Amino acid sequence: MPVTRRLADTLQAYIAAAHPDPEPAHHLFHTGDPSKPADKSTIYNRLRRYLADADIPHFPGGPHIHSQRHGFAVQNLRRWAADGTDLAVMLPYLSAYMGHSDLRGTQYYLQLTADAYPDVAEMVQARFGYVIPGPVAPQGAEQ
Numbered sequence: 267m268p269v270t271r272r273l274a275d276t277l278q279a280y281i282a283a284a285h286p287d288p289e290p291a292h293h294l295f296h297t298g299d300p301s302k303p304a305d306k307s308t309i310y311n312r313l314r315r316y317l318a319d320a321d322i323p324h325f326p327g328g329p330h331i332h333s334q335r336h337g338f339a340v341q342n343l344r345r346w347a348a349d350g351t352d353l354a355v356m357l358p359y360l361s362a363y364m365g366h367s368d369l370r371g372t373q374y375y376l377q378l379t380a381d382a383y384p385d386v387a388e389m390v391q392a393r394f395g396y397v398i399p400g401p402v403a404p405q406g407a408e409q
């Protein structure tokens with residue numbers, strides 16, 4: 267996955283500090299032995315510790331590592347909408363960047379965005395309503 271120059275520089279600084287004498291088999295996130303990668307529970311426990319250090323409450327269901335991914339997608343959609351960027355052009359890029367095989371995988375982020383940013387939802391519905399339908403009103407309800 268591509269990263270920004272700033273993130274690449276930050277990662278290089280982290281690698282230099284965490285791996286002063288790196289070997290090809292070393293892992294970026296490890297358990298103390300650079301040749302052994304950290305597993306999911308180690309990463310989760312570290313995140314919990316970082317959240318506690320930052321006085322960010324943890325509760326069942328979040329925040330979790332995947333929250334970073336959600337935030338990335340929603341912030342991009344919000345920024346593009348605010349800038350007047352054509353979401354019809356950008357949504358396929360976001361979908362590919364996030365590793366989704368098609369736009370349906372990105373639909374979840376549109377729903378998150380719609381809850382917090384209805385203006386983005388309107389723009390998406392206008393451009394993609396035929397691909398990603400909006401909510402259907404219950405039968406007998408006025409539209």
